[in-house]
Amino acid sequence: MFRGLGPEIEHRGEIVVIGLGRFGSSLSRTLVDMGHEVMGVDLDSANVQAHAGVLTHVAEADTTNEQVLRQLGVAEATTVAVCIGADIEASVLTAVALSDLGVPNIWAKAMTEPHGRILSRVGAHNVVFPEAEMGQRVAHLITGGVLEYVALDEDFVLAEMTAPASLVGVPLGESNLRRDHRVTIVCHKPDSGRFTHTDRDTVLSPQDLIVIAGRRKDVDSFGPSRR
Known part of the structure; x- marks a missing residue:
């Protein structure tokens, strides 16, 4: 199940994956296997440590904070995937922050249809529903x-x-x-x-x-x- 809203973007540079749970971990590791450079970001130190040495860069950070994202260099990224799971508020606020930074290719994981609609409205260009x-x-x-x-x-x-x-x-x-x-x-x-x-x-x-x-x-x- 997939909802694409924005124009197709040709990716360049490092991909940022926010949220290193099961879905984000699988996505980021697959991207690395495909030859991409990947920065993984998560609020949970255990998730960050588990991906150190696997991903190109990892960071423990609150991604709902636009200034934090800017300090991490996320504002310069072409493609960012928001893979935050159960914390819907953090997922939406992260998408808002990325949109405010002007990231041109924002992908976001949605848990439900209402969650997906909100992500679309606040700036996510592409929304996926992996569980559905x-x-x-x-x-x-x-x-x-x-x-x-x-x-x-x-x-x-x-x-x-x-x-x-x-x-x-x-x-x-x-x-x-x-x-x-x-x-x-x-x-x-x-x-x-x-x-x-x-x-x-x-x-x-x-x-x-x-x-x-x-x-x-x-x-x-x-x-x-x-x-």
């Missing part, structure tokens, strides 16, 4: 049939699954998939092969994996109906 997104993903995984489920926005998703029997052995161009189910197969993975693009002449085998794309309700209905 994970709940939706797991719901599809545990009910069987779907191997992976990714929401690209509120109403468009990708799902990975085994090729249904109704599509096996016939060229996709003759399957009437779009007409009957309003979804598209964007790629497939033959048994013991690698993912590759599909076209009208692609013929699927029973063990092939496919990735389908479409509106949420169409993808959801296609999964159960294929059995």
Whole structure:
């Protein structure tokens, strides 16, 4: 679940991650693995110490204070991610401070829809709902049939699954998939092969994996109906 409000920004320089709990820790460590320089900031000294030597820079600080952020050099950052968890007040006040500093690319984690709307209104350019997104993903995984489920926005998703029997052995161009189910197969993975693009002449085998794309309700209905 994601709400993008601002223009797309090409990131430059060090990324600042505020809040080094589970989500912020995972985000910051992944960014480092991708080759980015990351400053991690948290009010909890234990969280800061746990990331010393892992992130490029770490700091223990109250990020609701604009002057503190300025002293840390956050005002010069292009991208800042606010990953503060349960303390909604601190999350919102941090977003306000970052907006007042003129940070051009503010991402913020929201716990609820109202929290997300407030973050958007006070200056966050992009708001993510990781708990809601994970709940939706797991719901599809545990009910069987779907191997992976990714929401690209509120109403468009990708799902990975085994090729249904109704599509096996016939060229996709003759399957009437779009007409009957309003979804598209964007790629497939033959048994013991690698993912590759599909076209009208692609013929699927029973063990092939496919990735389908479409509106949420169409993808959801296609999964159960294929059995």
